[in-house]
Amino acid sequence: MILGIETSCDETSAAVYDGERLRSLVILSQDAHTVFGGVVPEIAARAHVTSIVPVVRRALDDADVALGRLDAIAVTYAPGLIGALLVGVSYAKGLAAALGVPLVPVHHMEGHLFAASLEHPEAVPPFTALLVSGGHTLLIDVPAWGEYRLLGATRDDAAGEAFDKVAKMLGLPYPGGRHIEKLASTGDPTRIRFTRPMLRADQHQYDVSFSGLKTAVRLALNDYAPADLARGFQDAIIDTLVEKTSRAVRAYNRDRVVLGGGVACNRALVAAMRDRLPNVFAPSVRLATDNAAMIARAGEFRLGRGETAGPELNAYATLPLPGLA
Ligand code: KG4
Numbered sequence: 001m002i003l004g005i006e007t008s009c010d011e012t013s014a015a016v017y018d019g020e021r022l023r024s025l026v027i028l029s030q031d032a033h034t035v036f037g038g039v040v041p042e043i044a045a046r047a048h049v050t051s052i053v054p055v056v057r058r059a060l061d062d063a064d065v066a067l068g069r070l071d072a073i074a075v076t077y078a079p080g081l082i083g084a085l086l087v088g089v090s091y092a093k094g095l096a097a098a099l100g101v102p103l104v105p106v107h108h109m110e111g112h113l114f115a116a117s118l119e120h121p122e123a124v125p126p127f128t129a130l131l132v133s134g135g136h137t138l139l140i141d142v143p144a145w146g147e148y149r150l151l152g153a154t155r156d157d158a159a160g161e162a163f164d165k166v167a168k169m170l171g172l173p174y175p176g177g178r179h180i181e182k183l184a185s186t187g188d189p190t191r192i193r194f195t196r197p198m199l200r201a202d203q204h205q206y207d208v209s210f211s212g213l214k215t216a217v218r219l220a221l222n223d224y225a226p227a228d229l230a231r232g233f234q235d236a237i238i239d240t241l242v243e244k245t246s247r248a249v250r251a252y253n254r255d256r257v258v259l260g261g262g263v264a265c266n267r268a269l270v271a272a273m274r275d276r277l278p279n280v281f282a283p284s285v286r287l288a289t290d291n292a293a294m295i296a297r298a299g300e301f302r303l304g305r306g307e308t309a310g311p312e313l314n315a316y317a318t319l320p321l322p323g324l325a
């Protein structure tokens with residue numbers, strides 16, 4: 001029985017996972033950031049301080065599991081906002097020490113890799129993974145859990161960040177991804193076609209770059225309807241992500257694709273992936289965005305390998321994925 005804790009950004013989340021089934025998941029999203037058009041780190045950290053105890057209590061209640069029945073505490077320790085991470089790490093340390101159970105540090109992006117497997121038993125290695133969130137865009141070949149071959153990443157903006165910045169240009173609220181998706185669904189796909197970035201098959205054939213696309217949208221702002229701009233932008237991002245993922249699937253001969261991260265909520269992206277590739281697994285919305293269920297699930301894997309931490313555990317704003325080949 002594992003308690004997962006996630007506080008790396010602006011979601012305070014706790015979940016109970018029993019090794020087979022997700023018993024509960026509580027996610028408290030901090031609305032305070034919307035007016036600033038982005039996450040304010042100090043506000044995020046302070047909000048985690050006030051939310052963490054009730055969020056954990058609620059997760060235990062929903063699971064009908066008493067504190068004394070927990071076998072381990074898994075917590076996100078990297079990457080993320082340092083002040084936000086420290087709240088979860090410090091709380092998890094205290095709880096693990098008080099209960100006398102192991103503390104399991106989990107890398108946030110490894111959590112995203114495990115998210116789909118909570119809902120789709122076939123979403124297990126070997127597979128090609130595309131993680132697309134507000135902070136990361138990672139294309140990874142996964143021969144086995146814990147063995148990760150990083151193929152490509154973004155050279156500038158993460159996919160979600162590009163969605164958020166374009167949403168801001170179009171006057172949409174933060175975070176803008178789902179607003180762009182909604183607006184794009186009413187746009188005319190033939191009105192404007194943006195150049196697809198970085199499609200050459202060179203040594204960067206798996207990397208992506210979205211800052212040029214963002215600039216192209218800005219330059220077109222006065223000449224096109226917002227819905228057509230949203231559609232043109234989203235189509236360009238999706239085409240690029242699908243093409244890069246297809247290359248990786250072919251190169252490593254995989255027959256499964258696993259998506260993760262907030263941008264994997266985008267139905268048009270998932271549909272385009274399914275058009276081109278077999279066996280595409282995407283988590284539902286609450287497991288695609290930041291949540292503690294994926295941390296508990298990845299924590300179970302790390303615990304099985306004996307990878308626990310002592311009271312000296314620290315948090316890290318940036319850290320490579322464990323098990324990179
Ligand atoms: O994984 P996540 O919840 O947090 C990070 O770890 O960053 O991802 C949040 C990102 C935001 O940039 C948000 O705009 C984007 O996911 N997002 C979407 C959609 N829903 C959320 N992007 C495109 N389409 C969506 N439907």
Ligand code: ZN
Pocket residue numbers: 108112133261262289290
């Ligand atoms: Zn995330």
